[in-house]
Amino acid sequence: MAEQREIRVNVPLLARVEGEGALDLAVSGGEIRELRLRIFEPPRLFEKLLEGRSYAEVPDIVARICGICPVAYQMSAAQALEQAFGVEVDEPILAMRRAMYCGEWIQSHALHIHLLAAPDFFGYGSALEMAKDHPAEVRRGLALQALGNDLIRLFGGRSVHPVGVRVGGFHRAPARDEGRALGRRLRAALPDAQALTAWIASVAPRGQEQEFAFVALRHAREYPMYGGRIASDRGLDIGTEDFETRFEERQVAHSTALHCLLEGKPYLVGPLARLMLNRDRLPEEVAGTLVRTGVRLPSRDTFASALARAAEIHLALLEAARILENYEPPAAASVPVKPRAGTGFGATEAPRGLLWHRYETDAQGKIVRARIVPPTSQNQARIEEDLRLALQRFGLERGDDELRLMGEKVIRSYDPCISCATHFLDLRVRRE
């Protein structure tokens, strides 16, 4: 390496210890004997960190868990604490939260599609290489991502680790003209989202249909984002407070992330699960665009997740445009909050899937206990299962590099919130 290559500016100091990952594979007699995806996940530490803190600090602290999906953490936390205190936020505040959440879906999905997933579809080593050959698509993707960031900034003050959300609502509501102007820009971007969906349908590879359960929120009227009951395609239909009765988090020795199982089995959360469980909640325009791609749905091929992400970008643009085009600032940006001792549950759909929070508070509103179940730990057992099937089918006799690349592609299709999801994968193969 040349000397100048050693210079690393803006190298993550403490801030970006999001995760490290490794895949251990033991193969003998042409069979996988052992497969372990080792990842590090920070929410576990945050649960402890929250104990003894005031409820008012929680939205800002949990926003730090993830640099890509801070809004999801804030929303699940605010919802849970409002439930614990018996606070009901009103319709205008709910609409603002939904619009802000749309921003996170747009930016997170656009980032994943263009920087992480699409280079895989063409066989590029990075988004940079892809940008040389497909600049128009990358530019379109970045423009969509920027719109998502603008939405988060409108409500959160800034797009990274936004600070606008509080228990009871928001610290301030955007000005009328600001909201409406963004609403018009979102509307104007709809053709881009349609084109993106068509593009993904034409370039995304097909993987393998596998057998597993989808889990996502299901709402009476809406495509799920901010609320609903927890449902599966196998008949599960429970309130958010019953999550712990059906889902079991298991400690596994090889990972600091817990494995979460539904009735003892892996399951999938995230865009594909959401879409498969809620196709009847899609706005007509989005459903129509999906039908025109000719892709057969339902699908249990996780590579179809990219298509689900594109469809959700379209949906989120539509929803946020609808909310903001006729936006009127509410009389108050938040409702009064009076803390009390209690327990509350929050469940929302983070870009990567169901994000479940539970908080116990004391009479002053201090956190006694917190539990956070992020989507990545819910998907981890499913990712391992998928890797096992996909690598076995791919051919274990192949070289380590080929196996590693295939493994990375499978893992990336889940968009796990860990840096190991990408090119850091440290593959160790033991062959006997």
Add this chain to the structure above:
Amino acid sequence: MTALAILGLGSPFGDDRAGWAAAQACMTADWLRASHGAVRVECLDRPGLDLLERMAGAHRVVLVDAMRSGATPGTVRRLGPEDLGRTALSSTHGFGVGDALALGRELGRLPAEIVLYGIEAERDHGEDLSPPVAAAITRVVWEIGAWVAGKD
């Protein structure tokens, strides 16, 4: 179109605040006040790709960031976009300045003139800057002023 944008990059952790501290110090510098508002100064918290968006509309851009190059803490280095070793386009979490600039160049979205001041960090924790980094802030502001004035 803003003539000049000064963007302090960082996070709230220890010396990773150096870029913010420098940008804030620029806000009160005499040379900046003399520019009659043609300068946009912002502190950005790990902007990742959003950096391209924040640079858009400015003809000249100064980035200030903490760095780790093995130099003595507090060392100030001026780098052009070509000097930044890309951290490999690996994770959207760790999408660094170098990655964003490389992608911006590929897409033809970089400002006409761009320069990056790196301040060597010592520690990555705590709420204050370490003494050598704190001492470097005045120096880097002076250097930025000189670059802006075209004397350097």
